[in-house]
Amino acid sequence: MMTNPAGRVTQGQFSFLPDLSDAEISMQVEYGLNKGYAWSVEYTDDPHPRNTYWEMYGMPMFDLKDAAGVLQEVNACRATFPNCYVRLMAFDSTRGFESIAMSFIVNRPANEPGFGLVRQEVEGRTIRYTVHSYATDKPETQRY
Template identity: 60%
Template sequence: MRLTQGQFSFLPDLTDGEITMQVQYALDQGWAVAVEFTRDPHPRNTYWTMWGNPMFDLRDAKGVMMEIDACRTANPDQYVKVLAFDSSEGFETVRMSYLVNRPADEPGFELVRAEGPGRRVDYTVRSHATARPEARHGA
């Protein structure tokens, strides 16, 4: 299964050169860039772990790329995404969000059916990633 989440999800994975161009575009717009990662990319999991702080003061994509590379190195088997925030209207609005790293094995999702009273049937989506124990460093 290939996760399709965020911008560019219909394209092949972006190269570092393409990521750099997208980051520079965001910075040129005056947007703050942040890097986040997770092992559970469930569509309703909007709270990924933030890698450092949002980069409000950077204007060169090289600094952001250093953070992206550091996050990828520390979390090679997790999803990593870049977000660009626009605060020009007085509140933070996500203008861009796209994946820059994915695990070699993407476990996918399971559709879970639950029968209720009468003929009622409810469905939910469960991430297979949450069924696996988290890998321990040095184990």
């Protein structure tokens, strides 16, 4: 049984759902703002599951209290990097340290090449597997 028939990158919340509209993104941001979360926008052209540190677009929005301002940053990032993955991350600092409370993708490239499983035989009969991103077969500026 295939659980991801579209072959889309599944990271963060809402990954198996259709792409969120701007109105739905605003509702999620508003929910986070009501909880006291601070938002940031990040982008990458290598969405490997172990690539957790994406490039930050602008500064984190610690003092922003309006969902429209966050969506404005998202749209600016989409316009600057239209062929990259863009995600929103919400940070919760209520416990004295910052931890990620919400994270979801808000922009995807038109073509998502996906990942492959690479088998490696090592000493003895030991077999190791690793995940290979097809996007990294090309240089950074030519991936999408």
